[in-house]
Amino acid sequence: MTQSFDIVIVGGGLVGASLACRLSASAFSVALIEGQTPPDDPYEWDQRIYAISRGSRRYLQDCGAWQRLDASRCQPVNQMQIFGDERSELVFDADNAHLSELAIILESRHLQKAIWEGLPGHDKFTLIQPARPVSIHYEQDRAVLALDNQQTLSARLIVGADGARSWVRQQIQSAKGRADQPKPYGQKGVVANFDTEKSHQGIAWQWFQADGSILAWLPLPGNRMSMVWSAQDPLADELCQLAPEQLAQRVAEAGGYRLGKLTPITPAVGFPLRALVLPDLVGQRLALVGDAAHLVHPLAGQGVNLGFQDARDLADLLLKSPSVDPGSPSFLQRYERNRRFDILAMDGVTKNLHRLFNASGAAPKWLRNVGLNLTNRVPAVKQALIRQALG
Numbered sequence: 001m002t003q004s005f006d007i008v009i010v011g012g013g014l015v016g017a018s019l020a021c022r023l024s025a026s027a028f029s030v031a032l033i034e035g036q037t038p039p040d041d042p043y044e045w046d047q048r049i050y051a052i053s054r055g056s057r058r059y060l061q062d063c064g065a066w067q068r069l070d071a072s073r074c075q076p077v078n079q080m081q082i083f084g085d086e087r088s089e090l091v092f093d094a095d096n097a098h099l100s101e102l103a104i105i106l107e108s109r110h111l112q113k114a115i116w117e118g119l120p121g122h123d124k125f126t127l128i129q130p131a132r133p134v135s136i137h138y139e140q141d142r143a144v145l146a147l148d149n150q151q152t153l154s155a156r157l158i159v160g161a162d163g164a165r166s167w168v169r170q171q172i173q174s175a176k177g178r179a180d181q182p183k184p185y186g187q188k189g190v191v192a193n194f195d196t197e198k199s200h201q202g203i204a205w206q207w208f209q210a211d212g213s214i215l216a217w218l219p220l221p222g223n224r225m226s227m228v229w230s231a232q233d234p235l236a237d238e239l240c241q242l243a244p245e246q247l248a249q250r251v252a253e254a255g256g257y258r259l260g261k262l263t264p265i266t267p268a269v270g271f272p273l274r275a276l277v278l279p280d281l282v283g284q285r286l287a288l289v290g291d292a293a294h295l296v297h298p299l300a301g302q303g304v305n306l307g308f309q310d311a312r313d314l315a316d317l318l319l320k321s322p323s324v325d326p327g328s329p330s331f332l333q334r335y336e337r338n339r340r341f342d343i344l345a346m347d348g349v350t351k352n353l354h355r356l357f358n359a360s361g362a363a364p365k366w367l368r369n370v371g372l373n374l375t376n377r378v379p380a381v382k383q384a385l386i387r388q389a390l391g
């Protein structure tokens, strides 16, 4: 028997699950399909850390997830110090910008748990887990999904929130005869957490290194920090293979021992970095959000924030139009128009910074270092950058 819904969300990661929470305030019936079973211990320290912008925070408050976070595992960032490869420097300061903080640092698993605990309990919401769609076809004004657990669902709109290897994206592309694939940067983001000898005082650091790699230290509650080292594959693989104490020593040295001695609290994990911006965010009764829709370099720490903005915009449009057909071409075009500029802007900024800091030769070196110093001296440009990053 086919179960019918207004909206089916495929993928219960941060973006898809938050969208399901936000839509509980709407008149639409919603199903969420997640392919994996939940982790055994969601409380363990997670290497995967996010800098959540103020815009994402407001959205997560609207979803009811922010209120469920454990405040003792959230760390405000008061200042961000960025260094080029030739003594250039750019500092963003929350006080100078009249803000309580620049961002909040959170563990991915902690946020995931807070979002999942808020999944609606009413009869207009259905969670299907573990399950994955295997085929799609269309009947009049509905898309029909067959799942690998033999269930069949029909919906007026299917939202692909199924991450970087999105199945829903593949359906849009094959219908349009396209095959855009995520493009590897040839880099990995190596992440690990450390206890620190000195207090970080709520400061986040980022170093654009002479070898083209980018090292970020993000403050965690207490004397702890999380590093994301975006490095070419050979260096990233070397870092991941180091013994934990050797890695701690290497990371401390690369950051000029700003936090004194480091002690490892999680093993290092390397995530392959890829770029993807699609010509189409929508297809026949299909829409994409989060990493399914775009992949950006983590150097700006904005990937999940961009995904939350997709979900927020889609939810806002649906909440404002309770009687709309959510899969109609006119509605999907409105969603796509709303998102196009932000996604292209973030993709442009991260790709150009990545190119500039990876280019060898005197001219790019001069440009990137003078650029950082100049930006640092022009308050109006700094304010504009902060506004953009705050979402």
Ligand SMILES: Cc1cc2nc3c(=O)[nH]c(=O)nc-3n(C[C@H](O)[C@H](O)[C@H](O)COP(=O)(O)OP(=O)(O)OC[C@H]3O[C@@H](n4cnc5c(N)ncnc54)[C@H](O)[C@@H]3O)c2cc1C
Pocket (backbone or CB within 6 Å): 010, 011, 012, 013, 014, 015, 016, 033, 034, 035, 036, 049, 050, 051, 131, 132, 133, 161, 162, 163, 164, 165, 166, 167, 188, 189, 190, 191, 228, 271, 272, 273, 289, 290, 291, 292, 298, 301, 302, 303, 304, 305, 306, 307
């Ligand atoms: C090293 C690194 C560091 C990063 N740091 C930051 C940062 O500091 N700040 C930031 O904002 N972003 C950061 N990002 C980006 C961020 O991790 C992603 O943007 C974010 O996780 C995307 O969330 P999502 O919900 O769209 O996708 P995902 O988290 O990938 O979730 C997709 C979900 O869909 C499920 N799924 C997949 N396929 C199917 C299917 N066929 N059927 C059913 N379910 C399915 C999966 O099990 C998963 O639960 C970083 C990324 C990397 C690699």
